[in-house]
Amino acid sequence: GAGVSQSPSNKVTEKGKDVELRCDPISGHTALYWYRQSLGQGLEFLIYFQGNSAPDKSGLPSDRFSAERTGGSVSTLTIQRTQQEDSAVYLCASSLEDREQFFGPGTRLTVL
Amino acid sequence: RKEVEQDPGPFNVPEGATVAFNCTYSNSASQSFFWYRQDCRKEPKLLMSVYSSGNEDGRFTAQLNRASQYISLLIRDSKLSDSATYLCVANRSGRRALTFGSGTRLQVQP
Numbered sequence: 001g002a003g004v005s006q007s008p009s010n011k012v013t014e015k016g017k018d019v020e021l022r023c024d025p026i027s028g029h030t031a032l033y034w035y036r037q038s039l040g041q042g043l044e045f046l047i048y049f050q051g052n053s054a055p056d057k058s059g060l061p062s063d064r065f066s067a068e069r070t071g072g073s074v075s076t077l078t079i080q081r082t083q084q085e086d087s088a089v090y091l092c093a094s095s096l097e098d099r100e101q102f103f104g105p106g107t108r109l110t111v112l
Numbered sequence: 113r114k115e116v117e118q119d120p121g122p123f124n125v126p127e128g129a130t131v132a133f134n135c136t137y138s139n140s141a142s143q144s145f146f147w148y149r150q151d152c153r154k155e156p157k158l159l160m161s162v163y164s165s166g167n168e169d170g171r172f173t174a175q176l177n178r179a180s181q182y183i184s185l186l187i188r189d190s191k192l193s194d195s196a197t198y199l200c201v202a203n204r205s206g207r208r209a210l211t212f213g214s215g216t217r218l219q220v221q222p
Contacts, residue, residue: 033208033210043156048208056208
Protein backbone atom coordinates (compact mmCIF):
# COMPACT_ATOMS: atom_id res chain seq x y z
CA GLY A 1 0.00 0.00 0.00
CA ALA A 2 0.97 3.65 -0.28
CA GLY A 3 3.30 5.01 2.35
CA VAL A 4 3.67 8.56 3.63
CA SER A 5 4.32 10.97 0.80
CA GLN A 6 5.80 14.44 0.97
CA SER A 7 6.16 17.26 -1.51
CA PRO A 8 8.22 18.82 -2.80
CA SER A 9 11.16 16.46 -2.43
CA ASN A 10 13.56 19.38 -2.71
CA LYS A 11 13.02 23.08 -2.18
CA VAL A 12 15.54 25.86 -2.66
CA THR A 13 14.47 29.29 -1.49
CA GLU A 14 15.93 32.66 -0.73
CA LYS A 15 16.31 33.97 2.79
CA GLY A 16 13.21 35.86 3.84
CA LYS A 17 10.77 33.96 1.61
CA ASP A 18 7.92 31.80 2.94
CA VAL A 19 7.74 28.07 2.16
CA GLU A 20 5.02 25.43 2.46
CA LEU A 21 5.79 21.75 2.82
CA ARG A 22 3.12 19.12 2.34
CA CYS A 23 2.57 15.71 3.89
CA ASP A 24 0.10 13.00 2.87
CA PRO A 25 -0.07 10.40 5.64
CA ILE A 26 -0.93 6.74 5.27
CA SER A 27 -4.67 6.42 4.74
CA GLY A 28 -6.48 5.86 8.03
CA HIS A 29 -3.62 7.00 10.24
CA THR A 30 -5.00 9.30 12.89
CA ALA A 31 -1.73 10.71 14.15
CA LEU A 32 0.72 12.81 12.13
CA TYR A 33 4.11 14.17 13.15
CA TRP A 34 6.64 16.62 11.76
CA TYR A 35 10.36 16.28 12.51
CA ARG A 36 13.43 17.88 11.03
CA GLN A 37 16.95 16.57 10.56
CA SER A 38 19.83 19.01 10.23
CA LEU A 39 23.39 18.16 9.27
CA GLY A 40 25.16 16.97 12.36
CA GLN A 41 21.96 16.92 14.44
CA GLY A 42 19.62 14.09 15.15
CA LEU A 43 15.98 14.16 14.22
CA GLU A 44 14.14 16.82 16.20
CA PHE A 45 10.43 16.68 16.89
CA LEU A 46 8.45 19.71 15.75
CA ILE A 47 4.70 19.06 16.14
CA TYR A 48 2.15 16.26 16.53
CA PHE A 49 -1.43 16.13 15.26
CA GLN A 50 -4.20 13.89 16.51
CA GLY A 51 -6.93 14.30 13.94
CA ASN A 52 -6.95 17.99 13.05
CA SER A 53 -5.78 19.29 16.41
CA ALA A 54 -2.21 19.69 17.61
CA PRO A 55 -1.90 18.68 21.27
CA ASP A 56 1.89 19.00 21.18
CA LYS A 57 3.58 21.90 19.39
CA SER A 58 6.49 22.04 21.80
CA GLY A 59 9.16 21.41 19.16
CA LEU A 60 8.36 24.35 16.87
CA PRO A 61 11.56 26.46 17.10
CA SER A 62 9.97 29.89 16.63
CA ASP A 63 6.72 31.61 15.73
CA ARG A 64 7.84 31.60 12.11
CA PHE A 65 6.89 27.94 12.03
CA SER A 66 3.27 26.82 11.86
CA ALA A 67 1.41 23.75 10.73
CA GLU A 68 -2.12 22.70 10.05
CA ARG A 69 -3.95 19.52 9.21
CA THR A 70 -7.28 19.34 7.46
CA GLY A 71 -9.82 16.55 7.06
CA GLY A 72 -7.76 14.41 9.39
CA SER A 73 -5.43 13.79 6.49
CA VAL A 74 -3.07 16.15 4.64
CA SER A 75 -0.84 18.48 6.63
CA THR A 76 1.16 21.52 5.63
CA LEU A 77 4.14 22.94 7.49
CA THR A 78 4.72 26.63 6.78
CA ILE A 79 7.93 28.47 7.49
CA GLN A 80 7.69 32.25 7.20
CA ARG A 81 10.65 34.54 6.50
CA THR A 82 13.03 31.63 6.11
CA GLN A 83 16.52 31.85 7.58
CA GLN A 84 19.64 29.91 6.62
CA GLU A 85 19.46 27.90 9.84
CA ASP A 86 16.09 26.54 8.66
CA SER A 87 17.95 24.48 6.04
CA ALA A 88 17.29 20.83 6.90
CA VAL A 89 15.37 17.74 5.82
CA TYR A 90 11.79 18.02 7.05
CA LEU A 91 10.30 14.58 7.73
CA CYS A 92 6.66 13.73 8.23
CA ALA A 93 5.49 10.56 9.93
CA SER A 94 2.10 9.03 10.59
CA SER A 95 0.80 6.34 12.88
CA LEU A 96 -2.35 4.52 13.83
CA GLU A 97 -2.96 5.97 17.29
CA ASP A 98 0.20 5.43 19.37
CA ARG A 99 1.63 2.62 17.28
CA GLU A 100 4.69 2.56 15.02
CA GLN A 101 5.50 5.84 13.28
CA PHE A 102 6.10 5.48 9.55
CA PHE A 103 8.21 8.18 7.97
CA GLY A 104 7.94 9.81 4.59
CA PRO A 105 10.95 10.46 2.32
CA GLY A 106 11.29 14.05 3.52
CA THR A 107 11.60 17.48 1.93
CA ARG A 108 15.14 18.80 1.65
CA LEU A 109 14.96 22.56 2.25
CA THR A 110 17.88 24.78 1.33
CA VAL A 111 17.73 28.46 2.25
CA LEU A 112 20.26 30.56 0.35
CA ARG B 113 23.71 17.36 27.09
CA LYS B 114 21.52 15.57 24.53
CA GLU B 115 18.64 13.51 25.92
CA VAL B 116 19.73 10.44 23.94
CA GLU B 117 23.45 9.96 23.32
CA GLN B 118 25.20 7.61 20.94
CA ASP B 119 28.73 7.09 19.71
CA PRO B 120 28.61 8.46 16.13
CA GLY B 121 31.15 5.92 14.86
CA PRO B 122 31.79 5.00 12.14
CA PHE B 123 32.13 1.36 13.02
CA ASN B 124 33.96 -0.40 10.20
CA VAL B 125 33.60 -4.17 10.49
CA PRO B 126 34.19 -7.13 8.16
CA GLU B 127 31.33 -9.28 6.92
CA GLY B 128 30.40 -11.92 9.46
CA ALA B 129 31.56 -9.89 12.44
CA THR B 130 29.51 -9.21 15.55
CA VAL B 131 29.09 -5.55 16.41
CA ALA B 132 27.44 -3.82 19.36
CA PHE B 133 26.12 -0.28 19.68
CA ASN B 134 25.34 1.45 22.92
CA CYS B 135 23.10 4.33 23.77
CA THR B 136 22.32 6.22 26.98
CA TYR B 137 19.30 8.32 27.82
CA SER B 138 19.08 11.02 30.46
CA ASN B 139 15.35 11.40 31.03
CA SER B 140 14.12 8.88 33.55
CA ALA B 141 10.55 9.53 32.33
CA SER B 142 11.43 7.70 29.12
CA GLN B 143 9.30 4.59 28.92
CA SER B 144 9.58 3.10 25.45
CA PHE B 145 12.67 2.54 23.39
CA PHE B 146 13.40 1.65 19.80
CA TRP B 147 16.16 1.17 17.29
CA TYR B 148 15.58 2.74 13.88
CA ARG B 149 17.72 2.23 10.81
CA GLN B 150 18.41 5.04 8.34
CA ASP B 151 20.07 4.47 4.98
CA CYS B 152 21.92 7.35 3.34
CA ARG B 153 19.49 10.09 2.23
CA LYS B 154 16.50 7.93 3.10
CA GLU B 155 13.87 8.05 5.80
CA PRO B 156 14.31 6.23 9.13
CA LYS B 157 12.61 2.87 9.45
CA LEU B 158 11.80 0.96 12.63
CA LEU B 159 14.25 -1.90 13.16
CA MET B 160 12.94 -3.15 16.49
CA SER B 161 11.40 -2.13 19.78
CA VAL B 162 13.44 -2.67 22.95
CA TYR B 163 11.88 -4.47 25.88
CA SER B 164 13.07 -4.65 29.48
CA SER B 165 13.57 -8.40 29.26
CA GLY B 166 15.68 -8.05 26.12
CA ASN B 167 14.50 -9.20 22.73
CA GLU B 168 15.85 -10.81 19.64
CA ASP B 169 14.85 -10.60 15.99
CA GLY B 170 16.97 -12.88 13.84
CA ARG B 171 20.55 -11.59 13.95
CA PHE B 172 19.58 -8.55 16.02
CA THR B 173 19.38 -8.45 19.82
CA ALA B 174 18.30 -5.41 21.84
CA GLN B 175 18.79 -4.91 25.56
CA LEU B 176 17.55 -2.29 28.00
CA ASN B 177 18.98 -1.51 31.42
CA ARG B 178 16.63 0.95 33.15
CA ALA B 179 18.81 1.28 36.25
CA SER B 180 21.76 2.48 34.17
CA GLN B 181 19.55 4.18 31.54
CA TYR B 182 21.37 2.27 28.84
CA ILE B 183 20.24 0.55 25.64
CA SER B 184 22.22 -1.71 23.35
CA LEU B 185 21.91 -3.30 19.93
CA LEU B 186 23.92 -6.36 18.93
CA ILE B 187 24.21 -7.45 15.32
CA ARG B 188 25.58 -10.93 14.67
CA ASP B 189 26.97 -12.23 11.39
CA SER B 190 27.04 -8.74 9.80
CA LYS B 191 25.98 -8.45 6.17
CA LEU B 192 26.97 -5.80 3.65
CA SER B 193 23.31 -4.76 3.64
CA ASP B 194 23.52 -3.89 7.34
CA SER B 195 25.58 -0.81 6.43
CA ALA B 196 23.47 2.14 7.61
CA THR B 197 23.05 4.58 10.47
CA TYR B 198 21.38 3.13 13.55
CA LEU B 199 19.28 5.55 15.57
CA CYS B 200 18.52 5.02 19.25
CA VAL B 201 15.09 6.38 20.12
CA ALA B 202 13.29 7.07 23.40
CA ASN B 203 9.69 7.97 24.03
CA ARG B 204 8.53 9.66 27.22
CA SER B 205 5.47 8.41 28.99
CA GLY B 206 2.40 10.39 27.92
CA ARG B 207 4.06 11.92 24.88
CA ARG B 208 3.91 10.82 21.27
CA ALA B 209 7.07 12.66 20.25
CA LEU B 210 10.08 10.43 19.68
CA THR B 211 13.49 11.60 20.89
CA PHE B 212 16.28 10.48 18.60
CA GLY B 213 19.97 10.08 19.20
CA SER B 214 22.29 11.39 16.50
CA GLY B 215 22.92 7.89 15.22
CA THR B 216 25.79 5.43 14.94
CA ARG B 217 27.13 4.75 11.48
CA LEU B 218 27.98 1.16 10.55
CA GLN B 219 29.99 0.21 7.49
CA VAL B 220 30.27 -3.53 6.82
CA GLN B 221 33.15 -4.32 4.50
CA PRO B 222 33.65 -7.33 2.23
